[in-house]
Amino acid sequence: MEKGGNYWGCILVIQSSNKSEMLCEKCQKKPATVHLTKIVNGNKTETNLCEVCAQAENAMGFGWKPDWMLQNIFADLFNQTIAGNQALSDTGARPVHCEQCGFTETQFAKVGKLGCPKCYTVFENKLDPVLRRVHGNSVHTGKIPRRTGGTISLRKEIEALKRELQAAVDREEYERASEIRDKIRSLENKIG
Amino acid sequence: MSIKDTVNNARTKWMEGTGPDHDVVISSRIRLARNISGYPFPHFMSEEEAGEVLHAVKLAVSSKEIEKVIGALEFTELNELTAVERQILVEKHLVSPQHIENPVNRAVVITPDESVSIMVNEEDHLRIQCLLPGLQLEETWSLADKIDDLLEKTLDYSFSEKRGYLTSCPTNVGTGLRASVMMHLPCLVMTKQVGKIVNTISHLGLAVRGYYGEGTEAYGNFFQVSNQVTMGQTEEEIVKNLVTVSKQIVSQERTIREVIFKESKPYLEDRIYRAFGNMNYARMMTSEEALKNISDFRLGIELGVLKGLTYDLVNELIILTRPAFLMKKAGRNLTPEERDSLRALLIREKLSKVRIN
Ligand SMILES: [Zn+2]
Numbered sequence: 001m002e003k004g005g006n007y008w009g010c011i012l013v014i015q016s017s018n019k020s021e022m023l024c025e026k027c028q029k030k031p032a033t034v035h036l037t038k039i040v041n042g043n044k045t046e047t048n049l050c051e052v053c054a055q056a057e058n059a060m061g062f063g064w065k066p067d068w069m070l071q072n073i074f075a076d077l078f079n080q081t082i083a084g085n086q087a088l089s090d091t092g093a094r095p096v097h098c099e100q101c102g103f104t105e106t107q108f109a110k111v112g113k114l115g116c117p118k119c120y121t122v123f124e125n126k127l128d129p130v131l132r133r134v135h136g137n138s139v140h141t142g143k144i145p146r147r148t149g150g151t152i153s154l155r156k157e158i159e160a161l162k163r164e165l166q167a168a169v170d171r172e173e174y175e176r177a178s179e180i181r182d183k184i185r186s187l188e189n190k191i192g
Numbered sequence: 193m194s195i196k197d198t199v200n201n202a203r204t205k206w207m208e209g210t211g212p213d214h215d216v217v218i219s220s221r222i223r224l225a226r227n228i229s230g231y232p233f234p235h236f237m238s239e240e241e242a243g244e245v246l247h248a249v250k251l252a253v254s255s256k257e258i259e260k261v262i263g264a265l266e267f268t269e270l271n272e273l274t275a276v277e278r279q280i281l282v283e284k285h286l287v288s289p290q291h292i293e294n295p296v297n298r299a300v301v302i303t304p305d306e307s308v309s310i311m312v313n314e315e316d317h318l319r320i321q322c323l324l325p326g327l328q329l330e331e332t333w334s335l336a337d338k339i340d341d342l343l344e345k346t347l348d349y350s351f352s353e354k355r356g357y358l359t360s361c362p363t364n365v366g367t368g369l370r371a372s373v374m375m376h377l378p379c380l381v382m383t384k385q386v387g388k389i390v391n392t393i394s395h396l397g398l399a400v401r402g403y404y405g406e407g408t409e410a411y412g413n414f415f416q417v418s419n420q421v422t423m424g425q426t427e428e429e430i431v432k433n434l435v436t437v438s439k440q441i442v443s444q445e446r447t448i449r450e451v452i453f454k455e456s457k458p459y460l461e462d463r464i465y466r467a468f469g470n471m472n473y474a475r476m477m478t479s480e481e482a483l484k485n486i487s488d489f490r491l492g493i494e495l496g497v498l499k500g501l502t503y504d505l506v507n508e509l510i511i512l513t514r515p516a517f518l519m520k521k522a523g524r525n526l527t528p529e530e531r532d533s534l535r536a537l538l539i540r541e542k543l544s545k546v547r548i549n
Pocket residue numbers: 024025026027028029030049050051052053054
């Protein structure tokens with residue numbers, strides 16, 4: 001993961017107190033007994049509300065439907081990308097859509113979900129910056145499914161071995177290098 | 193055990209009070225989001241396509257190999273269950289609240305010990321969930337990993353070399369992994385340290401949420417820590433990261449507990465005795481009040497104030513006092529007042545062997 005300000009975290013902490021000297025920030029009438037700490041993208045905001053105003057703000061909505069909030073922020077980020085692009089291009093054209101399932105980017109911006117796996121390719125350019133902002137990264141480095149992953153794991157293994165081979169050659173470990181070369185050849189034969 | 197036992201029994205695997213670090217950690221959970229290639233994601237699927245996915249998963253989970261390695265998996269369509277039974281699955285953390293919003297063409301697959309549950313056609317075609325008691329996230333991940341491999345032998349997952357496992361919402365894409373640890377942090381709350389911890393954690397791509405809150409606060413001091421980032425890290429890295437942070441929180445909670453136990457013992461004991469009196473004599477008890485007392489009971493075990501009180505029993509009370517479970521017990525719909533009265537009764541029965549030391 002990249003270091004620095006790219007992490008995206010959305011956090012909400014709710015604390016309550018029995019008595020409070022502070023007045024509610026919203027109604028300015030009742031004592032603020034609910035203390036919300038929200039951290040989005042590293043920006044911290046603290047809100048102090050009374051019981052009634054806190055209910056109205058639906059504070060616990062976040063607690064119960066956490067994914068809902070993530071999704072909405074994702075849709076917001078995507079919206080910004082679309083808005084930026086539209087300013088540059090001509091308007092009036094049919095919005096970009098997936099030829100497989102018919103899902104449009106407008107729909108995505110609305111619900112924060114994609115229509116089908118193919119959508120990832122169709123909206124690729126726009127998704128990329130958004131994925132970077134949300135995950136700090138846009139490339140998968142984890143598990144590869146054994147069967148449906150096909151030759152991906154083999155190819156990755158060959159790539160790693162080739163790096164190892166180069167290192168062995170640099171160190172003039174020729175015996176080791178020849179071992180690695182044999183391994184690479186046998187893996188390449190498997191792919192065919 | 194079958195699904196009928198599941199909805200009739202308040203006990204479940206994750207609440208066994210014997211897992212590692214059980215004084216602070218209730219449970220460890222791994223959830224994997226997977227989709228079958230060639231189909232739109234569930235929210236954009238036709239009823240017919242949804243039925244096909246259901247059928248494919250049903251076949252996959254009934255494979256002989258899965259039965260040999262994991263044990264028999266029971267496949268149940270949600271509309272075979274009553275509304276109350278579906279709600280109990282939520283209360284036992286076996287399915288999400290979103291999963292039961294619309295029960296048509298949706299299913300759940302559960303192992304006899306309830307440590308594995310698979311939601312079919314929730315936000316993704318498959319949500320494989322493993323839930324174990326205490327802090328044992330690595331074990332939970334290796335269980336989920338194994339089931340994932342077995343299912344993939346017959347199901348074609350949609351996977352891209354660059355983006356990883358493709359999910360309906362891009363917040364899950366990549367590993368499709370959400371790891372979480374549920375903790376009980378009464379002393380960090382008492383000393384108002386929770387906010388500070390949350391602040392630190394946010395910089396690590398993790399999130400903390402209050403659990404069991406219905407109004408405006410996290411009742412019972414239960415919190416859930418989980419990863420937000422699903423891309424650019426391996427599953428092992430995500431799990432390790434979360435374990436490291438959880439261990440730190442556990443040790444901070446323990447340190448503060450020790451101080452409070454030493455400095456404010458009379459105050460704490462008073463709280464626990466009051467909770468005991470409340471739970472033993474109340475005739476009407478709301479779920480918030482019950483959770484608050486349950487939280488104090490957990491501390492009471494540590495302090496050794498109450499005899500016969502175990503983590504097992506206290507965790508069981510969490511489920512036993514949830515609304516849908518009460519209605520199932522009663523066999524009919526209950527008004528809030530009737531629920532409060534039945535809740536109080538069940539708690540008294542459960543505590544009949546607990547004594548003051
Ligand atoms: Zn107010």
